[in-house]
Amino acid sequence: MITTDRLILRGWRDADLAPWIALNADPLVMRHFPAVQTPEESEAMMARSQAHIDQHGFVLWAVERREDGAFLGFTGLALLKEANPLFPGVEAGWRLAAHAWGRGYASEAASAALADGFDRLGLERIVAFTAVDNLPSQAVMTRIGMTRRADLDFDHPALPRGHRLERHVVWESLAPGKSPAAL
Template sequence: MHYRRRVAISIGTERLVLRRWREEDKEPFAALNADPVVMEHFPATLSREESDALAERIDAGFDAHGFGLWAVEADGEFIGFTGLSVPRFTARFTPCVEIGWRLARSAWGRGYATEAARASLEDGFGRAGLTEVVSFTAVPNVRSQAVMRRLGMTRDPAEDFDHPALPEGHPLRRHVLYRIRRQ
């Protein structure tokens, strides 16, 4: 897949700033990734080293694809990420572009995930020239599925899948897949 390479420096919404990553984001990002409640629908929490490596991979996505997972700020504080990425596994719906988010618990329940994701979609469909974006999560993650629906994404249960990175029998292996197309 080839994408436009021009990357915006930041995106502003009514309450949030979506921007490229900074070194000072790594500490609060590590705390977020070490929180078992935030990571409930992921296979495991992340160590500081794993979290730092993830932050580096996330930021490199902007240079590789022209879009990425933005660091999100509310009231000048890093609260997590939202944006677009290319999944690193193979499934029947890949290659594709995925929208995702992960916010600190202190930011939950305020509509930040939806607000930031909506801005990311607008950027992806506009500047990056995408025509379709998917999102997926483990079946029990009803909060993320609610965000997907608020974004106007639709689910076809026939497209649900077993995540290839998780072993047979893992409680998070079954995933739902949502899609949105450029209107």
């Protein structure tokens, strides 16, 4: 669990499921993804997230607002899948309900998740990537001090060739004191 000024990043709870399903069914939230998620897909992703915490000690954490306990979405870290061109490594990610946008929550949560990755987990490098058109996500990457790595941009292997979301742009953060040459 990680606590920030306004947020708690924590493991997933059963009560998160209903707002999580609603969030993933919102076409606005999912406009930079191939499709909205069905309730079954959301439930499966939640179960995978909890399993990831149990196995690795970190995850795309459930994000809760401290002032009222509201579930806002996820922000955190995840192991890259083998098919990803950046594999092996750890990626940062975020997805919040639309009602929680525009208040700095994603950047606050992401900064804390990166610090946890470097300080507690001892990671040397964290990457983040998103579709070319997903400017709000790229703004989070900039805001939290990640560095653009255009040389690592890739076509997402899970998408068919020519798909509108195929091209992905990459950002990275290195642990304090690490230079790219040292990795």
